[in-house]
Amino acid sequence: MANYTWSYSALSEYTKCPKKYYELKVAKNYVFQDTPQTIYGKEVHKALEDYVRDKIELAKNYERFKDVVDELIKIPGDKYCEYEMALTRDKTPCAFDADNRWVRGIVDLLIVDGDTAFIIDYKTGSNRYPDPKQLRLMALMTYAHFPQVIKIKAGLLFLMKNSFLPEEYHRSGIEASWKQFEQPLARLDNSYDTNTWIANPSPLCKYCPVKDCEFHKE
Numbered sequence: 001m002a003n004y005t006w007s008y009s010a011l012s013e014y015t016k017c018p019k020k021y022y023e024l025k026v027a028k029n030y031v032f033q034d035t036p037q038t039i040y041g042k043e044v045h046k047a048l049e050d051y052v053r054d055k056i057e058l059a060k061n062y063e064r065f066k067d068v069v070d071e072l073i074k075i076p077g078d079k080y081c082e083y084e085m086a087l088t089r090d091k092t093p094c095a096f097d098a099d100n101r102w103v104r105g106i107v108d109l110l111i112v113d114g115d116t117a118f119i120i121d122y123k124t125g126s127n128r129y130p131d132p133k134q135l136r137l138m139a140l141m142t143y144a145h146f147p148q149v150i151k152i153k154a155g156l157l158f159l160m161k162n163s164f165l166p167e168e169y170h171r172s173g174i175e176a177s178w179k180q181f182e183q184p185l186a187r188l189d190n191s192y193d194t195n196t197w198i199a200n201p202s203p204l205c206k207y208c209p210v211k212d213c214e215f216h217k218e
C-alpha cells in the first residue's frame, strides 16, 4: 500500500482534481503561490495565536476580532493554540513528524476541559460554502490524542462575518465518522498504487497553477 501523508485540505484537493493534487503534492512540478487572501489569513491566525496563548495585544487592524476571541478565552479548560496532531495508519497517535505518520492536522484553538473539548477553526474567507467536515477529522484526532475526551463542541468561526457554524461530536460516533473518509481515501490509495491521476476540469481551472494542463485557461 502506498506510503503517504494526508491532511483534510490535501484530501479535499485530491477530490476536486486528482491531477492537480499529483502535480503539486506528488511530482511537485508546481508550487502553491500565496495570494493576498492567503497571506492575510496566515497573518490573522498568527495574531490570534499570539493573543490567546501569550496575551500579545492585537494590532489595530485586528482589534475587530477581540470580542469574539475573548469569549473563547473565557471557556474553561487547557488551551492549545495551533495544536499539531498526527495518527499512524492504524489510527494511533504519533508525533507530527513521525516517519510512520499517516494523517495530520493543526487545530487553530483546542480547549480541553475534562471529558469535553472545544475545537475552533478560524476562517478569514467567505461563509457561503462552509465545509465542516474538516472539524470531524480534527475531532477524530482529538479523541485519539486525548483519551479522556467524550464530547466535542466544534465550530468554524468566520471572523469577517462574525458568524459561527457549530458541530457536535460524541466518542460513540468515532467509527461512523471514519467511514465518511473511507471512500475518498480508497480512491487516493488507488491513485498512488496505480499512479493514476485523472484531471477533473471545472470553472476553477482558470485559477489552477498547473499551466501545462490541457484544461487550463488563462
Ligand code: SF4
Residues within 6 Å of the ligand: 017, 019, 020, 199, 200, 201, 202, 204, 205, 206, 208, 209, 210, 213, 214, 215, 216, 217
Ligand atoms: S487545470 Fe483544471 S483539470 Fe487541469 S490540473 Fe488544474 S484543476 Fe485539474
